[in-house]
Amino acid sequence: MTKTGIGASVKRKEDQRFITGSGQYTDDVSRPGHVHAYFLRSPHAHAVIRRLDIAAAKAAPGVLGVFTGDDLAADKIGGLICGWMIHSKDGSAMKAGAHPALAQGKVRYVGDHVAVVIAETLAEARDGAEKIIVDYEVLPAVIDTAGAQAAKTQLHDVAPRNTVFEWAIGDKAATEAAFGAAHHVTKIDLVNNRLVPNAMEPRAAIGEYDPGQGAYTLWTTSQNPHVARLVLSAFIGIAPENKLRVIAPDVGGGFGSKIFIYAEETVAVWASKKVGRPVKWVSDRTEAFLSDAHGRDHVTHAELAMDAKGKILALRVKTIANLGAYLSTFSSSVPTYLYATLLSGQYDIPAIYAEVDAVYTNTAPVDAYRGAGRPEATFVVERIIETAARQMGLDPADLRKRNFVRKFPHQTPVIMMYDAGDYRASLDKAMEIADVKGFGKRKREAARRGRLRGLGYSTYIEACGIAPSQAVGSLGAGVGLWESAEVRVNPTGSVEVLTGSHAHGQGHETTFAQLVSERLGVPMESINIVHGDTDKVQFGMGTYGSRSGAVGMSAIVKALDKVEAKAKKVAAHLLEAAEADIDFKDGKFTVKGTDKSVAFADVALNAYVAHKFPTSEIEPGLKEGAFYDPTNFTFPAGCHICEVEIDPETGVTEIANYTAVDDFGVLINPMIVEGQVHGGIAQGIGQALTEGAVYDASGQLLTASYMDYCMPRADNLPSFKLGFTETRCPSNPLGIKGCGEAGAIAAPAAVMNAMTDALGTEAVAMPATPQAVWKVAQSQQKLAAAE
Amino acid sequence: MYAFTYLRPGSVRGASKALATKENAKLLAGGQTLLPTMKQRLASPDHIVDLSQIDDLKNIEQKGRRIVIGAMATHASVASSALVRDNIPALAALAGGIGDPAVRHRGTIGGSVANNDPAADYPAAVLALGATIHTNKRKLAADEFFAGLFTTALEEDEVITKIAFPMPSRAAYQKFRNPASRYALVGVFVAKRGRDIRVTVTGAGSNGVFRWSEAEAALSKRFSVKSLEGLSISASGLNGDIHASPEYRAHLIAVMTARAVAAA
Numbered sequence A: 001m002t003k004t005g006i007g008a009s010v011k012r013k014e015d016q017r018f019i020t021g022s023g024q025y026t027d028d029v030s031r032p033g034h035v036h037a038y039f040l041r042s043p044h045a046h047a048v049i050r051r052l053d054i055a056a057a058k059a060a061p062g063v064l065g066v067f068t069g070d071d072l073a074a075d076k077i078g079g080l081i082c083g084w085m086i087h088s089k090d091g092s093a094m095k096a097g098a099h100p101a102l103a104q105g106k107v108r109y110v111g112d113h114v115a116v117v118i119a120e121t122l123a124e125a126r127d128g129a130e131k132i133i134v135d136y137e138v139l140p141a142v143i144d145t146a147g148a149q150a151a152k153t154q155l156h157d158v159a160p161r162n163t164v165f166e167w168a169i170g171d172k173a174a175t176e177a178a179f180g181a182a183h184h185v186t187k188i189d190l191v192n193n194r195l196v197p198n199a200m201e202p203r204a205a206i207g208e209y210d211p212g213q214g215a216y217t218l219w220t221t222s223q224n225p226h227v228a229r230l231v232l233s234a235f236i237g238i239a240p241e242n243k244l245r246v247i248a249p250d251v252g253g254g255f256g257s258k259i260f261i262y263a264e265e266t267v268a269v270w271a272s273k274k275v276g277r278p279v280k281w282v283s284d285r286t287e288a289f290l291s292d293a294h295g296r297d298h299v300t301h302a303e304l305a306m307d308a309k310g311k312i313l314a315l316r317v318k319t320i321a322n323l324g325a326y327l328s329t330f331s332s333s334v335p336t337y338l339y340a341t342l343l344s345g346q347y348d349i350p351a352i353y354a355e356v357d358a359v360y361t362n363t364a365p366v367d368a369y370r371g372a373g374r375p376e377a378t379f380v381v382e383r384i385i386e387t388a389a390r391q392m393g394l395d396p397a398d399l400r401k402r403n404f405v406r407k408f409p410h411q412t413p414v415i416m417m418y419d420a421g422d423y424r425a426s427l428d429k430a431m432e433i434a435d436v437k438g439f440g441k442r443k444r445e446a447a448r449r450g451r452l453r454g455l456g457y458s459t460y461i462e463a464c465g466i467a468p469s470q471a472v473g474s475l476g477a478g479v480g481l482w483e484s485a486e487v488r489v490n491p492t493g494s495v496e497v498l499t500g501s502h503a504h505g506q507g508h509e510t511t512f513a514q515l516v517s518e519r520l521g522v523p524m525e526s527i528n529i530v531h532g533d534t535d536k537v538q539f540g541m542g543t544y545g546s547r548s549g550a551v552g553m554s555a556i557v558k559a560l561d562k563v564e565a566k567a568k569k570v571a572a573h574l575l576e577a578a579e580a581d582i583d584f585k586d587g588k589f590t591v592k593g594t595d596k597s598v599a600f601a602d603v604a605l606n607a608y609v610a611h612k613f614p615t616s617e618i619e620p621g622l623k624e625g626a627f628y629d630p631t632n633f634t635f636p637a638g639c640h641i642c643e644v645e646i647d648p649e650t651g652v653t654e655i656a657n658y659t660a661v662d663d664f665g666v667l668i669n670p671m672i673v674e675g676q677v678h679g680g681i682a683q684g685i686g687q688a689l690t691e692g693a694v695y696d697a698s699g700q701l702l703t704a705s706y707m708d709y710c711m712p713r714a715d716n717l718p719s720f721k722l723g724f725t726e727t728r729c730p731s732n733p734l735g736i737k738g739c740g741e742a743g744a745i746a747a748p749a750a751v752m753n754a755m756t757d758a759l760g761t762e763a764v765a766m767p768a769t770p771q772a773v774w775k776v777a778q779s780q781q782k783l784a785a786a787e
Numbered sequence B: 001m002y003a004f005t006y007l008r009p010g011s012v013r014g015a016s017k018a019l020a021t022k023e024n025a026k027l028l029a030g031g032q033t034l035l036p037t038m039k040q041r042l043a044s045p046d047h048i049v050d051l052s053q054i055d056d057l058k059n060i061e062q063k064g065r066r067i068v069i070g071a072m073a074t075h076a077s078v079a080s081s082a083l084v085r086d087n088i089p090a091l092a093a094l095a096g097g098i099g100d101p102a103v104r105h106r107g108t109i110g111g112s113v114a115n116n117d118p119a120a121d122y123p124a125a126v127l128a129l130g131a132t133i134h135t136n137k138r139k140l141a142a143d144e145f146f147a148g149l150f151t152t153a154l155e156e157d158e159v160i161t162k163i164a165f166p167m168p169s170r171a172a173y174q175k176f177r178n179p180a181s182r183y184a185l186v187g188v189f190v191a192k193r194g195r196d197i198r199v200t201v202t203g204a205g206s207n208g209v210f211r212w213s214e215a216e217a218a219l220s221k222r223f224s225v226k227s228l229e230g231l232s233i234s235a236s237g238l239n240g241d242i243h244a245s246p247e248y249r250a251h252l253i254a255v256m257t258a259r260a261v262a263a264a
Helices: A015-019 A069-074 A122-130 A172-180 A225-235 A263-275 A285-291 A374-392 A396-403 A423-433 A436-448 A469-474 A508-520 A548-575 A600-609 A670-690 A742-759 A770-786 B012-021 B034-039 B075-080 B082-087 B089-096 B101-106 B109-115 B122-128 B213-221 B246-263
Strands: A035-041 A047-053 A063-068 A113-119 A133-138 A163-170 A184-192 A204-210 A215-220 A244-247 A279-282 A298-306 A312-322 A351-359 A452-461 A483-489 A495-499 A527-530 A582-585 A588-591 A597-599 A623-628 A637-647 A652-663 A721-724 B005-007 B025-028 B047-050 B060-063 B066-070 B132-135 B139-141 B160-166 B170-177 B184-193 B196-202
Touching: A035 A122, A035 A263, A035 A285, A047 A113, A063 A069, A063 A122, A063 A263, A069 A263, A113 A122, A113 A263, A163 A172, A172 A298, A172 A312, A172 A351, A184 A374, A204 A263, A215 A225, A215 A263, A225 A244, A225 A263, A263 A279, A298 A374, A312 A374, A374 A396, A374 A452, A374 A742, A396 A423, A396 A452, A423 A436, A423 A452, A423 A637, A423 A652, A423 A721, A436 A452, A436 A637, A452 A742, A483 A548, A495 A508, A495 A548, A508 A527, A508 A548, A548 A582, A548 A588, A548 A597, A548 A600, A548 A623, A588 A600, A597 A600, A637 A742, A652 A670, A652 A742, A652 A770, A670 A721, A670 A742, A742 A770, A770 B246, B012 B025, B012 B047, B025 B034, B060 B082, B066 B082, B066 B109, B075 B082, B075 B089, B075 B101, B075 B109, B082 B089, B089 B122, B089 B170, B089 B184, B109 B122, B109 B160, B122 B160, B122 B170, B122 B184, B122 B196, B170 B246, B184 B246, B196 B213, B196 B246
Parallel strands: A035 A279, A215 A244, A312 A351, A495 A527, A652 A721, B005 B047, B025 B047
Antiparallel strands: A035 A113, A047 A133, A063 A113, A163 A351, A184 A298, A204 A215, A204 A279, A298 A312, A452 A637, A483 A495, A483 A623, A582 A588, A588 A597, A637 A652, B060 B066, B066 B160, B132 B139, B132 B160, B170 B184, B184 B196
């Protein structure tokens, strides 16, 4: 390992500009004469628009244009799409209700887009919006996830019973048979609470039309600008791809919420031609709460069949997934192929059958959010196995060990083929770091202080590195999930890497450069990572699902292989040796068995000067591109152990200890990996203890600001104890598995297993707020008194 | 935010005159409630009368057995004042626990008390310590000042100038924070001054800050946690929201009162 190569905790190159306020975010982009868009949003969860009168708004001071769904339709601008087709058990296609960027006759959630006002200033746009007259005929709202299918009101004509699809995976007959032979069956009912993503930078867009070129440019807060361009071109119909440039500059956090193509950027770029001025829109925080795609929102019943020795025989699961009012870009994949395919956990389970009904409700659309399906799966598997252990009087760690997958590759009953792992190793290491042996003593000591102490495990597995294109295509994906890279070596030996991945906090400018530095022997400061601009970078798929290391860097490796191969040819001519005799190491080409050498930078210069090799055989220049399509998912896994301490008098929970041992394969930059784990755990603890989107029965979002939506704060979190184990991922050249989501995937189950242990009942729901915990503690005390 | 006319008088008299004569005028102290409300277009005053340039409203001084705090003293200045810390440490601690550092460096005691937000901290201290509210017109006892949610005895053109706090022999404030906003879900201020014992509750009452007379009576017999044993408060008349039902608030009032007595 070199000082800056793979495995070194190099400080993040990008942080200098971020922490000195020199980042360039979408809202920092100013275009000559740009004007401002303000969206009039529905105050009702469900209503027919009887009349929409924009005349007074159009005449308001400073207003350049007021547009409605009719204007989009007149310009043949299509609705927003969902790019993953799911088929129901009966073979029918999912029921996708129309999703216009601006409402056409009906609104379906509070925050739905009714009209846009574009004015010289934002204040004038808002003033104009207040002059729009809307006659709403308010309809009953469908809010409850579990009750949506039985509701009398229907959101979309195409979707009876508000049902998007009724999907299933696994072998039903084999599962039923296994349950028939079970010694013990554990049953559990779980709610996976709805979350609001809350990236630090709210969404924003600025659209500009160049009449000279007949082309649009859109700056937007996107995790995948090429996919945004593709969707805006091919499906929504803004402009052909060659007439639409999408730039995602510095992006301040995404967590999935910036994968999707939203109404606001669609309208901003379209309207820039209508008003003849660049159009800017920046979400305020309330708009973000109302209209960013939310995450999770599952209601699940699960049953686990065990034999007398504590061996798992089968798992069956029924989940209702709330997808909100419309299908967001990848929403249909989240509660299906990203969820139920992970229901085998780290365990050798012979039979699994899972059914998922997806439903519409009058709430914000729900889509991928950090972990996307895998946190939901982990929560089901890890809560039910912990519960089973308690019911059977077995140690929860022992029960897990008895059921771990030990031989690889391992084919689960739910599609996934686990390629490598050592689940026992991460469990053992976590138990040692967490001092599980000393827990009993700590629990007694806490009891003396009137505190309830509990310990919970989460031995999670997830699937990253999404994904082999043919495989996901066969499952309904509308796109391939490879990644691209181009390595441009400049004549002076500095390097630009153009990647289809996109960084919005992950530190790619550092980690990707570490790879190049190690491979080419070029110093970090001579390497630039270029991303986020469709005019600069070749088509790429973007960043989500912890794929940028495993897929994005693998594409860079492929391109680097080609650069090295070509540079060797040039070096052979310079060194007057056979190509087969050239070695490349530490930035130097040498001739085997001699002291003859030439530096990488000299080879680069000669490649461009092209004086010393026949250009009929070797093309001048040193620039290579590659597309990498993975052959499998990657399977990060590990063990998290949480210890909580509850004050039963107030219901306040303290995370007393949190240990995470993860196997992410090879680590490129351990410091950045630790940062990812910290952030993920914080979000997972947030889901378990503090966060939850709450709609009232009429569909008003009660948690539409930080006054009521409780993000985890520093004082909710302990110092985490981290450890790592390593099994190389066999399917990609670097042996990387991915680390971006693991914390958020593992933590909720670990925390809630600790909470239920402390409180002595499984009936504790997320978020376990002080009030909720106090209520449980009260009923437990009453129960104890009655006994 | 809608457009408004900004006024910055140099004296309390000027401020009062502006309030009386300008249409739909509002005083701006620290602006920690008013400005966010205006930004959300939930308030639209035509005139803003900024008190920040009136210097003598920021003083903190001792007058006999009283600490007198100017209405424009920020929470941070009260929290860090040696006079307050030495003589009424519970009040300094309360001020130091309001909001976050940005709020504490802008928000003022006068603004908080005049706004009388049901979840604000200061009203509990003002009422428990038996403070006197001085205005440009008169002096008001705390008991006659607070008049319900966001309502006080202040007249249209009346400006709080300072608040005088008698020094207690024992006092403490215990706040149970709303997990999201960190405002008081329940805040209890307990103060003992001679034979006068007061227990005030903020954050919980549907009518704003109030005195818990049963707890005061119990503590009058003996100022001890033991005196509170078995004492509970009815949930009726208490606030309920997604963070805390009236029952949970009632329970927390008893817990926080006991903790305040223990800390006093």
